[in-house]
Amino acid sequence: MTYRRREVLRAVGTVGVGGGITYGYDGGSDGTGGDYPAGQPDRGTPRPYEDYATHRVPEDYETIQAAVDAASPRDLVLVGPGVYNEAVSVQETPRLTIRGTSRNDVVLDGEFEREDAVFVTADDVVLENLTARHYTRNGFFWTSVAGYRGSYLTAYNNRLYGVYAFDSVHGRFEHSYASGHTDSGFYVGQCEPCHAMVTNVRAEHNAIGYSGTNAGGYLTVRDSVWRHNMGGIVPNSLDTEANPPQANARIEGNRVEANNNADAPDSAFGYAAFGTGINVAGGQDNEIVGNTVRDHVNFGIATVPMIDQNLYEPRDNYVAENDVRGSGRADLALGWPQGGGNAFVDNDAATSRPASLTGGFSLLGGDPWVTMVLIEQFLQLDFGESPRGDWRSAPEPPFEELERMPDAETAPPREAVRRPNDD
Amino acid sequence: MTERDEGTADGFGPLFEHTHDALTTAAVVGFAAVVGLLAGWLVADFGGRFPAFLVGAVGTGYLLYRQPTRRAVLAAGLYSVAALLAVTPIVYELQVLVSLPAPQRHVLATSDLLLVVVIWVVAAVPAVVGYRLASGPFVPRLRERLGR
Numbered sequence: 001m002t003y004r005r006r007e008v009l010r011a012v013g014t015v016g017v018g019g020g021i022t023y024g025y026d027g028g029s030d031g032t033g034g035d036y037p038a039g040q041p042d043r044g045t046p047r048p049y050e051d052y053a054t055h056r057v058p059e060d061y062e063t064i065q066a067a068v069d070a071a072s073p074r075d076l077v078l079v080g081p082g083v084y085n086e087a088v089s090v091q092e093t094p095r096l097t098i099r100g101t102s103r104n105d106v107v108l109d110g111e112f113e114r115e116d117a118v119f120v121t122a123d124d125v126v127l128e129n130l131t132a133r134h135y136t137r138n139g140f141f142w143t144s145v146a147g148y149r150g151s152y153l154t155a156y157n158n159r160l161y162g163v164y165a166f167d168s169v170h171g172r173f174e175h176s177y178a179s180g181h182t183d184s185g186f187y188v189g190q191c192e193p194c195h196a197m198v199t200n201v202r203a204e205h206n207a208i209g210y211s212g213t214n215a216g217g218y219l220t221v222r223d224s225v226w227r228h229n230m231g232g233i234v235p236n237s238l239d240t241e242a243n244p245p246q247a248n249a250r251i252e253g254n255r256v257e258a259n260n261n262a263d264a265p266d267s268a269f270g271y272a273a274f275g276t277g278i279n280v281a282g283g284q285d286n287e288i289v290g291n292t293v294r295d296h297v298n299f300g301i302a303t304v305p306m307i308d309q310n311l312y313e314p315r316d317n318y319v320a321e322n323d324v325r326g327s328g329r330a331d332l333a334l335g336w337p338q339g340g341g342n343a344f345v346d347n348d349a350a351t352s353r354p355a356s357l358t359g360g361f362s363l364l365g366g367d368p369w370v371t372m373v374l375i376e377q378f379l380q381l382d383f384g385e386s387p388r389g390d391w392r393s394a395p396e397p398p399f400e401e402l403e404r405m406p407d408a409e410t411a412p413p414r415e416a417v418r419r420p421n422d423d
Numbered sequence: 424m425t426e427r428d429e430g431t432a433d434g435f436g437p438l439f440e441h442t443h444d445a446l447t448t449a450a451v452v453g454f455a456a457v458v459g460l461l462a463g464w465l466v467a468d469f470g471g472r473f474p475a476f477l478v479g480a481v482g483t484g485y486l487l488y489r490q491p492t493r494r495a496v497l498a499a500g501l502y503s504v505a506a507l508l509a510v511t512p513i514v515y516e517l518q519v520l521v522s523l524p525a526p527q528r529h530v531l532a533t534s535d536l537l538l539v540v541v542i543w544v545v546a547a548v549p550a551v552v553g554y555r556l557a558s559g560p561f562v563p564r565l566r567e568r569l570g571r
Contacts, residue, residue, distance in 0.1 A: 297522050328522045329468045379534035387528040
């Protein structure tokens with residue numbers, strides 16, 4: 001998918017016309033536009049299963065895959081310390097939990113040969129307390145499922161994505177870490193509404209920390225750390241996945257720092273987002289609220305147009321109460337052309353492009369300079385001249401800082417997430 | 424050139440020893456505003472947007488109003504716009520040059536060269552139009568030089 005996206009993402013340009021004069025807040029959006037709300041209510045703790053069997057690896061089974069194949073729905077596959085040179089696939093056992101007894105010591109190793117550490121197409125599968133490294137596609141990958149959860153996961157130096165949900169709904173990534181990926185550390189793509197949450201995670205040394213193509217609706221990315229990637233948080237619209245444009249995601253309470261890492265690996269379009277903390281690329285009705293954003297070479301928070309087969313202008317995005325400092329070009333930015341209704345309210349920011357976002361005025365609504373940065377960096381990427389590192393040799397995670405799952409050996413398996421109205 | 428015009432054509436002579444008609448004055452104000460806005464837009468990465476606007480607008484207004492004729496005002500205004508456009512890619516790259524540890528990886532690429540060429544082509548338009556205004560039609564002079 002990565003290469004297809006890149007092939008089609010041929011140009012980011014300045015087609016179209018911008019709206020009229022935009023001031024700091026034009027009343028165009030209250031942040032709740034679109035088909036679905038961006039945020040979501042607290043769903044409560046997933047309920048434990050009462051009737052399940054535990055399959056131990058390596059005591060009962062030599063491989064994780066053998067344990068998975070023997071398991072029934074709701075069972076727990078409990079994996080002891082060791083390096084497991086295998087690629088696990090869960091396609092026929094819904095509500096399965098695969099858990100490591102020690103996050104840093106239960107390692108799935110792709111040896112730069114296998115594709116995905118764990119590949120899931122069954123519903124409500126939970127992955128907990130595991131590490132995945134050196135896979136030629138992804139670390140932990142759910143696709144086309146209803147119900148998923150990844151908790152206390154570490155994914156590093158896998159080629160494409162670290163922790164990845166595609167075309168899936170009702171999910172949660174939490175207490176996880178991803179580094180050294182050529183697309184993004186965490187990815188939620190092609191879902192509307194997603195009914196998903198990414199919380200208390202950390203991404204660094206990736207092309208992009210969080211990428212969310214055409215993903216929105218009850219989708220929250222919150223309370224997480226995104227730093228030292230090429231680009232930080234990038235909700236984006238592309239024609240190469242279903243349901244464009246991207247709309248209705250809530251980015252809240254994150255710490256986004258110094259995403260200017262030219263040595264991060266990159267194979268898709270990470271460099272196009274280089275040097276920007278939060279970059280809404282052709283998205284609509286998103287809420288960017290209460291984030292702390294620091295030290296970006298280009299922009300702290302930017303909303304920009306995106307051209308794929310169609311032009312996607314940023315529209316009706318709500319950027320409020322963020323604390324943005326230390327940006328090279330501007331703390332807040334709105335590219336031209338833009339679709340109107342983008343509201344920048346009560347942000348603690350010193351500079352902006354256009355000036356209207358911090359109290360000045362604008363002639364075009366958005367600023368062509370912002371779009372020019374995106375175009376120039378995308379062209380450099382497309383010409384194959386952008387700086388990048390090697391995913392195979394990206395820095396290893398700070399293992400000692402990673403939170404361990406409490407009671408990993410004794411806690412019962414739990415459902416992936418609580419559904420709305422699920423008592 | 425009239426006697427009044429001659430009095431203002433050299434050096435930093437008194438600005439208001441001559442006056443322009445309303446249309447020429449409007450052109451001076453218009454160019455001053457455009458150059459001021461462009462200057463503010465250009466330097467916004469480094470702050471000082473308003474001072475740049477002020478210096479650009481007032482400076483341009485002063486320089487243009489000193490011009491002896493409407494034609495000279497228009498030509499100088501277009502030259503000013505062209506000059507600002509021409510430095511745009513350099514100012515654009517400055518931010519990267521001053522803030523990244525290995526800036527050559529970011530600014531010495533084909534895309535950067537392309538950016539320079541495209542913007543210089545755009546800048547050439549007002550420059551050529553200004554030159555045409557200042558020096559008269561190209562074709563007769565060309566023919567004269569070619570001896571036809």
